[in-house]
Amino acid sequence: ETGVTQTPRHLVMGMTNKKSLKCEQHLGHNAMYWYKQSAKKPLELMFVYSLEERVENNSVPSRFSPECPNSSHLFLHLHTLQPEDSALYLCASSQSRPGLAGGPYEQYFGPGTRLTVT
Amino acid sequence: GNSVTQMEGPVTLSEEAFLTINCTYTATGYPSLFWYVQYPGEGLQLLLKATKADDKGSNKGFEATYRKETTSFHLEKGSVQVSDSAVYFCALSGEDTGGFKTIFGAGTRLFVKA
Numbered sequence: 001e002t003g004v005t006q007t008p009r010h011l012v013m014g015m016t017n018k019k020s021l022k023c024e025q026h027l028g029h030n031a032m033y034w035y036k037q038s039a040k041k042p043l044e045l046m047f048v049y050s051l052e053e054r055v056e057n058n059s060v061p062s063r064f065s066p067e068c069p070n071s072s073h074l075f076l077h078l079h080t081l082q083p084e085d086s087a088l089y090l091c092a093s094s095q096s097r098p099g100l101a102g103g104p105y106e107q108y109f110g111p112g113t114r115l116t117v118t
Numbered sequence: 119g120n121s122v123t124q125m126e127g128p129v130t131l132s133e134e135a136f137l138t139i140n141c142t143y144t145a146t147g148y149p150s151l152f153w154y155v156q157y158p159g160e161g162l163q164l165l166l167k168a169t170k171a172d173d174k175g176s177n178k179g180f181e182a183t184y185r186k187e188t189t190s191f192h193l194e195k196g197s198v199q200v201s202d203s204a205v206y207f208c209a210l211s212g213e214d215t216g217g218f219k220t221i222f223g224a225g226t227r228l229f230v231k232a
Contacts, residue, residue, distance in 0.1 A: 004161070043162075043207070043222045056219065090161050105211075106152060107220055109161030 003027040006110035021076040023091030031096040037088040124223035139193040141208035149212030151191040
């Protein structure tokens, strides 16, 4: 148990569906992340939230829409996805102090949501 | 910019063999270095870390030493077990990555045969 949970663990959706992925961390961290992990590709950082503000958006298509209502919860809203969006979506959290030297802290990952777009 | 390069896999070993997975990095400043492991069907989890030059991180029989002169952080284990079969990721994080952003290598898959 890593303290980061993700639901659902598996999701199959059509290209016209709308769905949401949920992540919750129980570690008291103040930064949360969405990553995409595809077969035979490096881990891709999608979004970073620090103190509930989005601080990183790595040229992710608008069909992915993140939401961070508080420091413990992170959502990824999905709509009109493409088959190439099929992947494992990982959420992570860390304790970070943006803007200050002496950072960095290890990240704690959830088990991921395996998404298949048909 | 900052980057991490690790050896391509898969690496296949017999049980009790010695393991080395090479990792080199490019970074400005003094980053912290990490090894993460991903077991089948799970997310990544931190295996070990080192925060300054010459530090040695260790956990579960795995070790890695932060070598600034060679910009390396190679992962080693003296005797692998079947249960060590997983994907291993080298990573760095530091002020220049925003303090809270981690740069990951591509991952190296390890298979250990009984």
